[in-house]
Amino acid sequence: MAFINISDVRMAGIAACIPKQSYHNKDYPHLSTEEKDKLIKTTGIERRRIADDNTCTSDLCFEAADQLISELGWNRTDIDLLVFVSQTPDYIIPATSTILQQRLGLSEECAAYDIALGCSGFIYGMSSVASMMSAGKLKRAILLVGDTITKKTNIKDKSTAPLFGDAGTATAFELTKNSGDGIQFHLATDGSGYKAIQIEAGGSRQSVDEIALTEIEIQAGITRRKVDLSLDGMDVFTFGISRAPESARKLLERIGKNVDQIDYFIFHQANLFMNEKIRKKLKIPEEKYLYSLSEYGNTSSATIPLTIVHQIKDQVNSKPLNLLLSGFGVGLSWGSAYLATNNIVCPEIIEI
């Protein structure tokens, strides 16, 4: 059972950066007007931000981190750890975290590594950063989490293209002697579902050949290549509505808290239909359950920090809050985190 309890690390700041280019699902070319209306109503996704060809996840995360570090007033050479969580790195080799260490002007004495997770990535990233800091008594760390997953979807695939948007985030952590409740995690995995969300070709198992680059019509409205993202909506739905509430419930039980004692629940933004099923299972009141789906869609690993900045920026930077976060999806991988935040630095969403 992967429960982790970190008592000496606090979240110090959080920032998000999105591409300027906004795209409305009413303009999606491969569905009828009626189908589009139904899609928007069911998924809750109206608009999405899409990175241009020259903008990578690392660029969005860089802007978020650069501004966050400045607003925190941190000396860059005091940052001991940088972790980059993404499924859309700059290169297959090397890790993107090393490039960002240099670009952000961090010290050579800074540890840096990548974590390749998506929807659960923010939770896993937080747990990894907090554990490293606590074990090594590292004073300051930056967690960069984001994806430009629209680069991996095929516009002719109605089961993926209208759902996803791009975003990059940066979250700052510092060692503290007085963190209140600290940060608690529950982490879990079910690799039997690894095909539910997948890019089949382009790794070591299946290289990019002519077949992988050929578009295939899987069914009406779903055309893609093996180098494009595929998603089995039904499998992911069944997974999400069972595992996400289960994980949140397990963590709440573990820490001895109930729904009433949490100020806000920030769950991975999959789609409205799935997220509402999860909310109702946990009996969370609507006003405590935050969304950013209509504005930004599913931004993969970035959804949780992006939703925090989008919805409660003015609260996280002015008063103490008890937050329950939960990420679930590709892997299949999922996890939840509980933390008490107190006056954390949270700049406006950055657009580039």
Place this chain on the structure above:
Amino acid sequence: MELNSFIENFAAQFDDTDVSEFTPSVNFKDLDEWSSLTALSVIAMVDEEYDVKLSGNDIREANTIEDLYQLIANKN
């Protein structure tokens, strides 16, 4: 679990299809209103009403409403 009540629950996931169309032997994927979104509603209904997890393959392999009923009965 009883077949008639399952058919009622199944039919409740549709907005426009006439109730008379929902028979045990109907190929539900041939119904005009059937879509990937209806599939999610059916999965959610089965989860709520029968506490059974349907996979994408379960839906793909079932042809009739009765097929689906049998599948859920076996998992229950």
